[in-house]
Amino acid sequence: MRRVLLIAIIGLIIVFTFSACSNLADIGSAFAHNLSSSKDKSSKKDNPQVNKSGNVSSSDEKKSTPAPPPPRDVLKSGEKGDDVKDIQKKLNKFGYTVDEDGDFGEQTVYAVMDFQHRHGLTTDGIVKGSTLDDLKKDPTADVMYQPTAAVVSNANSANIESIVNQVDTQSYTNYYVMVNIAQQMVYIFNGTNRNWKLIDSFQCASGTGGTPTVLGHFFIGIKGPEFKSGEAILKYYTQIQGNYLFHSVLFDKNGNLLDGTLGKSASHGCVRLALENAKYIYDNVPIGSGIWIQ
Structure with a gap:
């Protein structure tokens, strides 16, 4: 009986020992696997990679910034940069x-x-x-663009300035032009919106009833030294809108005066001016200046 009991105890000891070794071996195997995996991951992270061309690259390498495009030879309305x-x-x-x-x-x-x-x-x-x-x-x-001019000071200037300064005006320059059809007068201002100062004024001749001058708000456009209309030569023109222009009274091809009418409706829609006044606008009032014809 004792022999049988002793043999049973010895058997249990042997089984336990092999079982414990098996568990230790599994844990050691798992640890070794994890360590190997960790090394592999570290290797992938820290070591440079060889690309297809054979060059060594790194994930930490900064991406190169593309060079800006060269300046364009032609620039026009609507473009940016x-x-x-x-x-x-x-x-x-x-x-x-x-x-x-x-x-x-x-x-x-x-x-x-x-x-x-x-x-x-x-x-x-x-x-x-x-x-x-x-x-x-x-x-x-x-x-050089010169945005300043002498201010006119007289009894009527304050009244004229109050008319234009009561409304919001738009001008891309420091000049503004107001044409009063009823008065057949042109007024030139210097300054800014709501703070225009009168610097010059002169008589004009607007369009007749059959060919009236366009009314509204515009901007001074293209300019030219002269153009021909029939047999007449009109000098120092400044565009209001389309074919509506400021220009001189009428001359013939030899420079003789054909029609010098001012102070009343006489044109085909343009605003006629004395030669010196047409030249004043041509020379001094910049393209982009606001115009108000009323």
């Missing part, structure tokens, strides 16, 4: 006050057109060729 902003900076160097926002909007178009006019270039508002070349030059007094 740093090269537009550079054009705006160049315009301001010539005395303009264009927002340097990189947006080629109306303000920039009119400034470019006025710049082209002062340089004897085609006033199309597009920056290219000769316009771009001239913008790169240093400004000179004869082509």
Whole structure:
């Protein structure tokens, strides 16, 4: 009986021992597997990878920043970018006050057109060729935009200023033009919205009843030294809208006066002026200046 009991105890000890070793072996195997996995992951993270071309790359390597596009040779209305902003900076160097926002909007178009006019270039508002070349030059007094002028002071000036300053006006320059059809008068102002100061005034001749002058708010557009209408030569024209213009009274091809009527309706819709006054607007009131014809 004792022998049987002893044999049973010895058997249990042997079974327990092998069972414990088996558990230890499993745990050790699992630990070794985890360690191996950890090393593999660390190796993938820290070691550089070889790409298909055979070059070594790293996940920590910074991505290269693409080079900015080169400046465009032609810039026009509606375009945006740093090269537009550079054009705006160049315009301001010539005395303009264009927002340097990189947006080629109306303000920039009119400034470019006025710049082209002062340089004897085609006033199309597009920056290219000769316009771009001239913008790169240093400004000179004869082509600088000059937004100031002497203020007229008389008994009637305050009344005229109050009329224009009672309404919101828009101008892309420091000049504003008001045409009073009933008075057959043109008034030139310098300043800003709600703070316009009268600097000049003169008689005009507007359109007749059959061909009236257009009414409303506009901006000064293209300009030219003269054009021909039938047998008449009209000098120093400044665009109001479409074919509606400020221009001189009528001359023949030899420079003789054909029709100098002022102070009443006489034109085909344009605003006629004495020669010196048409030249004043042509020379001094910049493209993009606001116009109000009432």
